[in-house]
Each structure stands twice: as structure tokens, then as C-alpha cells.
Amino acid sequence: MTVNIGNHYKLLAPRPTVCVSTLSSDGTSNLAPFSFATPLSFDPPLLGVSVGHGKDTLLNARETEDFVVAPLTSRWKEKGVRAEISLGRDESEFEEIGLTENPSKEVDSPSIKEAPINIECEYWDDFKAGDHSLLVGKVVSISAEEEAIKNGRINLEGMGAIGHVTGEEFCLSDVTIKIERE
Numbered sequence: 001m002t003v004n005i006g007n008h009y010k011l012l013a014p015r016p017t018v019c020v021s022t023l024s025s026d027g028t029s030n031l032a033p034f035s036f037a038t039p040l041s042f043d044p045p046l047l048g049v050s051v052g053h054g055k056d057t058l059l060n061a062r063e064t065e066d067f068v069v070a071p072l073t074s075r076w077k078e079k080g081v082r083a084e085i086s087l088g089r090d091e092s093e094f095e096e097i098g099l100t101e102n103p104s105k106e107v108d109s110p111s112i113k114e115a116p117i118n119i120e121c122e123y124w125d126d127f128k129a130g131d132h133s134l135l136v137g138k139v140v141s142i143s144a145e146e147e148a149i150k151n152g153r154i155n156l157e158g159m160g161a162i163g164h165v166t167g168e169e170f171c172l173s174d175v176t177i178k179i180e181r182e
């Protein structure tokens with residue numbers, strides 16, 4: 001069968017799902033979920049999130065030059081997805097959906113108390129990519145709960161990571177398999 005090219009992202013699935021926290025220049029916090037998200041470089045440690053033009057996340061990250069990325073896990077999945085709600089730039093999704101701001105270690109954008117992993121990033125650059133912009137951050141600090149990490153990586157078996165398939169369809173990754181590499 002031939003698949004409509006506009007559906008390409010539905011085939012590159014499941015995608016890691018994250019919530020990105022930012023601050024506006026007047027100090028209002030912002031939170032939104034994204035699944036066009038990926039690591040980009042080992043050294044320096046860079047990650048990228050592809051954000052639709054004009055969204056608060058992109059505007060805030062450009063303005064105040066940092067953001068926090070929290071992988072969505074089973075424990076806070078509903079609230080994380082609900083952070084999609086569109087509020088004015090002077091209103092915070094944190095309060096609206098009942099998530100808690102924690103001070104971050106190295107950046108001004110808040111970490112998410114309910115998220116077991118918070119990855120703090122300094123704004124690196126952003127690049128136009130069609131109707132989105134690839135927001136690139138340099139990782140400057142990572143905070144994680146003890147149980148969130150297993151052998152140096154995310155504890156999928158213990159927590160379950162949420163992957164986005166499309167629309168309201170998600171998957172729960174809580175099983176790993178081994179494939180030998182040369």
C-alpha cells in the first residue's frame with residue numbers, strides 16, 4: 001500500500017514524549033507536551049524539540065534562553081498530556097493542571113516535581129524546519145529520582161515511559177529486549 005506522505009510521523013512511532021517547561025520574560029512559567037523530541041549530539045550534549053511556530057515554548061526559550069525537558073512516565077501521564085491546553089502567555093499551565101514547580105539547579109525555568117527526571121537545558125539555537133522550528137538545547141544538568149535510573153539509563157521496567165503514536169494513542173514502554181551488536 002502507499003501511505004500519504006503527510007502521515008510520515010505516524011510511522012516514526014512511538015516517539016518519546018516529553019513536557020517542556022519554560023519561563024517568559026515577565027516570569028510566567030509555561031508547560032507543554034511534545035513528541036517531536038530527540039537527542040542530537042553527545043559532545044556537547046544537545047537535544048532538540050520541534051515546536052510549531054509561535055508557540056509559547058519557542059518564544060519563551062528564545063527570550064529567557066533556557067528550558068527543562070521531562071520525559072513523560074506512567075505516573076504523571078494524564079497531567080503531562082493535559083498540559084497541552086492553550087493558555088495566555090501570562091497564565092501558567094502548572095497551576096491550571098495541578099503540577100508543581102520545583103527550582104531547577106542550573107537554569108531559571110522550573111523543573112516538574114511530579115516528573116522523576118528533569119533535564120535542564122540552555123538555549124543553543126533554533127532552526128526553521130518547515131512549519132516547525134527545531135529548538136536545540138545544551139544539557140547543563142539532570143535531576144532524577146533514585147528509582148528513575150537503572151544502569152545509567154531510564155528505568156523503563158520500573159516506571160514505564162510514555163510513547164506517542166498519534167492523536168490520543170500512546171504506548172507504554174516497560175519491557176526491554178536484548179539484540180546483540182558486533
Ligand SMILES: Cc1cc2nc3c(=O)[nH]c(=O)nc-3n(C[C@H](O)[C@H](O)[C@H](O)COP(=O)(O)O)c2cc1C
Binds near residue numbers: 052054084
Ligand atoms: C502528546 C503530545 C505531543 C505533542 N507534540 C508536539 C510537538 O512535537 N510539536 C508541537 O509543536 N506541538 C506538539 N503538541 C502540541 C502542543 O503541546 C500544544 O500546541 C501546546 O499548546 C503548545 O503549548 P505552548 O504554546 O505553551 O508552547 C503535542 C501535544 C501532545 C498532547
